[in-house]
Amino acid sequence: IQPLKKTCVSGGGGKIVDRQKKNVCKRWAQKYPKVCLGLWFALGVILLFLGIQMFWFPGYMHRTVHQGIRDNFIFTKVDESNSNYNTWATGGDVPIWLEVWLPPFFFFFLPSPSKKKKKKSLPHFFFKHPIISQLCVTCMNANGTKQNKTTKKTRFFNITNPEEVLAKGVPPKIEIVGPLVYVDNIIRYNVSFSEDKEWATYRYWEYYTLDTERQSTIKPTDIVTIIAPWVGAFYHWYYESGKYDKDVLEDIFSVLSREDPKGVAFLTDTAENILFHIVSRTFNGTNHSITVPFGYVTNYSIEDDATYPAPWETTHTGFCFV
Structure with a gap:
């Protein structure tokens, strides 16, 4: 063994x-x-x-x-020798935490009608949202450097048969056109900081420039017909907030129906005008008057508008968080 x-x-x-x-x-x-x-x-x-x-x-x-x-x-003082500060003051860049935490989302400019009300003369979704504008924080090359820019992508629910809707009461035929892409630019000046370095106060001039490289088939000069934005405002004030009584709106619409039948329900204009040049509109009835302070992007966003009074803004510097 x-x-x-x-x-x-x-x-x-x-x-x-x-x-x-x-x-x-x-x-x-x-x-x-x-x-x-x-x-x-x-x-x-x-x-x-x-x-x-x-x-x-x-x-x-x-x-x-x-x-x-x-x-x-993080900026706590005016430092024009700092290239990062100058980029923030003149480039319209967003802070890094917005790039990280702000996903693309939708702004719906018109309020949602009450779900309790079943009678709707126009399709529910398009009645609420004649325009969808998508705010995206994206990275793009500017002057050879990589910067964080805010772009606004806008699509329109273009109605191709407004006359048939008014004459026969048929549902509107909708085609989505766009996007129309603009870059958000902000110039900050008269900047001052608080003693604790946590708050910055400044005037700013905001304007949008067309991003020609990201356009689709739509152009700023193309004619678009959408559900009139003031219709959604009236709808909200009556059905949801109760700001105006039924007789007030009936008075307004009775006059509008005689003077401008198509303008009661629809807005036809260039895509650029719809975005930037609607500031407010006053509607006069027989006994009542309503001013709608409505605009998708306010008029100080025009690039060559140096006469508009620049607003003040106070924002947190983020100093205490890092």
Whole structure:
């Protein structure tokens, strides 16, 4: 009977210990004691280095990252020598936290009609939303540098049969046209900061420039017919807020129906005018008058409009968060 070359013993927990391999490691350590000692020393140095890093490296990274954010995105004083500050003041850029936390979303400019009211002369969805404008924080190249810009993509529910709707009461035929893409530009001036560095106050001039590279088939000069925005305003004031009684609206619409039947329900104009040049409109009835302060993008957004009084704005600098 040949003797076994390898014997195994069952240890605690069901683990198998190979005695022969264990003896090989022991003999190797006895044969090369200095090498073994060096390996243990190297392991100790590595563990010591990692232990020191546990107390030093997180704080170092925290200071480095936060200081970088403060230098590039948090401004607490007027510093025209700082290129990042000048970009914020003149480039219309958005802070980094908006780029990270602000996903693309939709602005619906008209309020939703009450769901309790079942009678609707026009399709519900298009009655509510003649225009969908999508605000996106995107990255684009400007002057060879990568910047965060806010773009506005607008699509129109164009009605192709407004005459048939008025004459026969048929449902409107809708085609979605767009998008019409503009870049939001903001110039900030008369900037001042609070003593605690947490608030910035400034005047700003905002205007939009056409992004010709991202346009679809629609052009700013194309004629579009949409559900009139003031119809949605009247609908909201009567059905939801109760701001005006039924007799007031009936008085207004009775006059409008005689003077401008098509203008009661529809707005026909160029896409650019619908976006930028609707400021307000006054509707006169026999005994009542209503002014609708309505506009998709207010008129100070016109690029060459230097006469419009620039508004003041106060915003948080983000200083206390980093």
